[in-house]
Amino acid sequence: MTQHPFIRSLALAISLFGLTAQAAAAKPEPDVAKVLQQSFKEKGQAGLDRLQQDETQAACSTGKPVQPEAAAKIIATNQASVRDPADGQYLGDWKAGEKVAQSGTGRQFSDDPAKPSGGNCYACHQMAEKEIAYGTIGPSLKHYGKLRGTSEPILKYTWAKLYNAQAFMPCSLMPRFGHKDILTEQQLKDVMALLFDASSPVNQ
Numbered sequence: 407m408t409q410h411p412f413i414r415s416l417a418l419a420i421s422l423f424g425l426t427a428q429a430a431a432a433k434p435e436p437d438v439a440k441v442l443q444q445s446f447k448e449k450g451q452a453g454l455d456r457l458q459q460d461e462t463q464a465a466c467s468t469g470k471p472v473q474p475e476a477a478a479k480i481i482a483t484n485q486a487s488v489r490d491p492a493d494g495q496y497l498g499d500w501k502a503g504e505k506v507a508q509s510g511t512g513r514q515f516s517d518d519p520a521k522p523s524g525g526n527c528y529a530c531h532q533m534a535e536k537e538i539a540y541g542t543i544g545p546s547l548k549h550y551g552k553l554r555g556t557s558e559p560i561l562k563y564t565w566a567k568l569y570n571a572q573a574f575m576p577c578s579l580m581p582r583f584g585h586k587d588i589l590t591e592q593q594l595k596d597v598m599a600l601l602f603d604a605s606s607p608v609n610q
């Protein structure tokens with residue numbers, strides 16, 4: 407049966423309308439933040455205040471690449487947050503540092519807020535060669551101190567990097583351990599020792 411031209415164009419119009427309707431439905435939902443607010447429930451130490459982004463997090467959550475001007479601002483803001491150790495000593499105990507690097511607990515609703523958090527470094531970095539379970543989101547830190555030495559600028563840079571990774575790399579995936587009070591000053595020193603001490607397993 408041949409279709410009447412009018413029927414054909416009507417069918418075309420209907421299918422075009424269908425496409426337009428589909429395209430409209432595929433538009434991203436505007437208010438993701440609102441949905442998060444409504445679906446998150448406070449539990450233990452995990453309060454709704456965690457949904458409040460600071461300036462850096464907001465700048466890194468636009469879904470678009472960060473432009474040079476915004477990147478420079480992120481670096482400046484996060485550089486300004488870095489606090490050197492009060493006594494000027496960067497290095498603690500590498501054995502305690504290895505425990506911090508291995509531990510992935512802390513900050514979750516089910517964790518005891520009175521207990522110190524871990525750094526979970528192995529989740530993203532290779533560190534000691536004998537540890538075979540590690541993630542690769544971050545670069546390998548194997549032989550970190552052996553390769554870079556322990557000059558003042560290297561110690562200072564590494565301290566600042568651990569304190570606030572975004573002081574150097576805008577929108578880094580690495581947690582801002584000092585700035586966000588995830589690790590204490592002593593824990594940061596211990597992790598520094600893990601990276602730099604000649605007898606630490608990282609440098610074997």
Ligand code: HEC
Binds near residue numbers: 526528
């Ligand atoms: C969620 C993943 C993640 C965790 C956890 C993490 N990092 Fe990172 N780290 C990265 C990424 C990604 C980079 C590379 C981008 C950058 O420089 O920020 C990096 C970079 C670094 C650098 C700079 C390396 C260089 O070549 O200068 C150091 C040092 C470092 N991390 C140490 C640590 C230590 C120590 C811990 C644990 C206390 C840790 N990281 C935890 C993801 C992580």
